[in-house]
Structure formats: structure tokens, C-alpha cells
Amino acid sequence: MTMTKPTSAFDAAAMLTQVQTWSAINTGTANLAGLAEQAAALAGAFGALPGTVERVDPAPVTAIAADGSAFDKPHGQHLVVRVRPQANRRILLTGHMDTVFPADHAFQSPRWLDAETLNGPGVADMKGGIAVMLHALLAFEQTPDAASLGYDVLINADEETGSLASNALIAQLAAGKLAALTYEPAALPDGTLAHERGGTGNYSITFTGKSAHAGRNPHDGRNAIVAAADLILRLKALEREDITINPAKLEGGAANNVVPDHAVLRFNIRPKSTTAMEGFERDLSTLLGDIETDHQVTAHRHGGVTRPPKKVDAAAQKLFDLVRQCGVELGQDIRWQSSGGVCDGNNIAACGVPVVDTMGVRGGAIQSPQEYLIVPSLVTRAALSARVIERLSQGVLNQGTPA
Numbered sequence: 001m002t003m004t005k006p007t008s009a010f011d012a013a014a015m016l017t018q019v020q021t022w023s024a025i026n027t028g029t030a031n032l033a034g035l036a037e038q039a040a041a042l043a044g045a046f047g048a049l050p051g052t053v054e055r056v057d058p059a060p061v062t063a064i065a066a067d068g069s070a071f072d073k074p075h076g077q078h079l080v081v082r083v084r085p086q087a088n089r090r091i092l093l094t095g096h097m098d099t100v101f102p103a104d105h106a107f108q109s110p111r112w113l114d115a116e117t118l119n120g121p122g123v124a125d126m127k128g129g130i131a132v133m134l135h136a137l138l139a140f141e142q143t144p145d146a147a148s149l150g151y152d153v154l155i156n157a158d159e160e161t162g163s164l165a166s167n168a169l170i171a172q173l174a175a176g177k178l179a180a181l182t183y184e185p186a187a188l189p190d191g192t193l194a195h196e197r198g199g200t201g202n203y204s205i206t207f208t209g210k211s212a213h214a215g216r217n218p219h220d221g222r223n224a225i226v227a228a229a230d231l232i233l234r235l236k237a238l239e240r241e242d243i244t245i246n247p248a249k250l251e252g253g254a255a256n257n258v259v260p261d262h263a264v265l266r267f268n269i270r271p272k273s274t275t276a277m278e279g280f281e282r283d284l285s286t287l288l289g290d291i292e293t294d295h296q297v298t299a300h301r302h303g304g305v306t307r308p309p310k311k312v313d314a315a316a317q318k319l320f321d322l323v324r325q326c327g328v329e330l331g332q333d334i335r336w337q338s339s340g341g342v343c344d345g346n347n348i349a350a351c352g353v354p355v356v357d358t359m360g361v362r363g364g365a366i367q368s369p370q371e372y373l374i375v376p377s378l379v380t381r382a383a384l385s386a387r388v389i390e391r392l393s394q395g396v397l398n399q400g401t402p403a
């Protein structure tokens with residue numbers, strides 16, 4: 001039996017006001033003041049749930065500067081809400097408060113495109129999704145089954161740059177959960193979910209050669225730029241059907257009359273399978289050794305895969321089927337397709353927890369100034385989530401209590 005409210009019972013006006021208010025707060029991943037303001041607003045909103053709300057410090061993250069030196073990259077605090085942590089059945093709900101629009105970007109506030117379409121930073125990705133999550137939980141709390149399900153909510157502050165400061169927290173919160181729901185916007189404006197996803201990794205390679213005068217003693221030099229260029233071509237040659245490699249930025253060099261002793265190469269990989277991911281790691285180690293030998297430079301490697309490829313196993317497929325069934329009951333036709341994008345769903349799936357990671361709003365043009373939210377989807381997607389959560393509270397995944 002399902003007791004969740006009909007869609008007419010959701011407070012559409014309250015959801016819209018939250019999205020508009022939150023969209024007007026700049027939360028570029030590097031804007032710590034904006035993120036703190038957003039976290040305070042979210043703490044207030046999620047305080048309506050019967051649990052504890054806490055701010056968690058970001059994990060330290062080291063990055064590589066253009067000169068090859070390591071530095072600490074600051075991040076905002078994450079928000080964690082815990083409701084009924086003693087419950088046998090528990091799930092994880094995740095979202096992110098950061099956006100890709102920095103504090104000095106021209107795109108800062110929402111505006112109407114037409115009566116049902118709101119344009120604004122984060123309205124779809126994913127401040128709208130956070131409103132969907134919150135109101136689904138508020139509706140679920142009104143059902144008789146609420147007492148039988150506990151849940152943790154994580155809203156991190158660094159998803160758009162790879163969740164390096166929240167990865168460990170995600171893994172910690174995923175442990176012991178029977179399922180997870182993540183509130184990225186639907187993969188398509190019609191509400192289609194993202195199913196399997198490829199993975200991603202980011203690397204910085206610092207080359208150190210030997211400086212020399214280009215005229216007097218060039219043969220004494222060891223050219224770091226040439227070594228980096230050689231690596232770029234060899235990396236590109238590693239591309240296969242199940243992995244692409246994008247050499248993205250080469251920094252370093254010296255004056256025209258100097259053999260350059262320094263370079264930093266940045267590149268991204270997109271493995272489609274665990275096999276491809278692991279194969280690349282082995283190939284890269286071999287390549288770096290070869291480059292060091294062939295060019296008599298040192299090549300120091302930083303970074304790696306941050307989001308492993310996300311496969312949909314049998315347990316995860318059951319969760320997709322549940323979402324579709326709940327859609328049928330609500331008159332919503334829910335489909336799915338694989339995606340080339342990545343999100344925290346990759347990291348949750350890597351913990352062995354079934355996850356549907358596009359439970360958020362319908363909308364589109366995300367990560368651009370054309371980003372839009374189809375406003376009526378706030379309520380329809382909240383109704384969908386509330387029903388899925390209620391079904392999970394009834395034990396429909398039939399997985400028993402996780403060890």
C-alpha cells in the first residue's frame with residue numbers, strides 16, 4: 001500500500017522559492033563565502049527533517065601549480081543530515097551545492113524564459129534537484145512507513161571539480177546503505193535517467209630536465225618540453241574503443257635561447273570499463289619510464305582516476321526497475337540511457353551500493369548560461385522520489401540488512 005501524497009499536495013510555491021533563492025547565491029566551487037552562505041541556507045531548510053544537520057570540513061586536496069610545485073586547494077564545507085541512523089534499512093541521498101559558475105561570471109541570477117521555464121545558475125544542476133530531494137523526504141516523513149527507514153543526506157561543495165574533498169565522505173556514508181539516490185538533473189529534458197556511465201581521471205605530469213644554452217652547449221641540456229611532447233603523442237596512441245585520452249594543457253618552457261628544463265602536462269582520460277582503467281594505469285607507468293630513459297628527464301606523476309566507470313549490476317538494475325514502476329503508478333514514463341558524463345553516482349556505485357543518480361529535475365543546457373529548469377518537474381520528480389523512498393522503506397529491494 002502506498003500512502004505518499006498526490007502531486008497536488010506538494011508545495012510547488014515553496015520549492016520554486018527555494019530554487020530561486022539558492023540560484024541567486026553564487027556557489028562556484030572556489031567561492032568559499034558563497035558556499036558557506038548556501039550551506040547555511042540548506043542547513044535551515046533541511047532542519048525541517050527529524051534528524052541532525054552537520055557541516056563537515058573538506059578533506060585536504062593537493063594540486064600542482066604551473067611551476068610543478070604542490071599546493072593545498074581550499075574547498076567549502078559539506079552538509080550531512082542524518083535521520084534515524086539506528087534503522088535497519090538505510091539509504092543515502094546525495095546532491096551538490098556547487099556550480100561551475102565562478103563569482104565573477106556574468107551568469108548570476110534566475111529569470112523566466114516563459115511561464116514554465118526558469119533560466120538560472122544551478123536551477124537544474126542541481127539546486128532544483130536539492131529542492132526535489134528535500135520535498136520528497138518531507139512527504140515521506142508524513143507516511144506511516146517513515147519509522148522503518150533511516151537515511152543520510154550528503155550535499156557536497158566540490159562535485160563540479162571531481163569531489164576530491166568529499167570522496168572519502170561519500171564512501172563512508174555509502175557503507176551499509178541498501179540503495180542511494182543522487183539528484184543530478186535527468187539525462188534528457190523528458191526525464192530520461194542516466195544508466196551506465198564511463199569514468200574519468202585527471203593527471204598532471206611534471207617533467208624536470210636540464211637547462212643549457214641553446215647556442216653554446218645545447219647537447220648538455222635535457223629538454224623537458226620535448227619529453228612532454230613525446231609523451232603527448234604516445235598517450236594519444238593508447239586510445240582504444242573503450243578509452244579516450246585528452247592531453248589538455250602544456251605549461252613550462254624558457255627563453256628561446258635556453259633548453260627548457262621544466263614542463264607540466266595535464267590530461268584527462270575517459271575509460272568506459274574497469275579493464276580499460278586498469279590497463280591505462282599500467283601503460284602510463286611503462287610510458288613514464290620509457291620517457292625518462294629516452295629523454296633523460298624525470299617525470300613525476302600526480303592524480304589518477306577520480307570517478308571509476310559505473311556499471312549497472314543486477315542489484316542496481318532492480319533500483320532502476322523500481323523507479324520505473326513508481327513512475328508507472330504516477331503516470332510518468334521513465335526511461336534510461338547510458339551517459340558519457342560522470343557524477344558522484346560513479347563513486348557511490350564503486351562502493352557496491354545500487355544508485356540511480358539522475359533523480360533531480362527535468363531541464364537542460366547545464367553548465368552554460370542557458371541552463372534551464374522545467375518548473376513543473378519540481379513537483380512531479382519530488383512525487384516520484386517520495387514514492388521510491390516509500391517503496392524502499394517497505395523493503396522492496398529485498399536485500400535484507402546489509403552487513
Ligand SMILES: [Zn+2]
Nearest residue numbers: 096125126184
Ligand atoms: Zn551536477
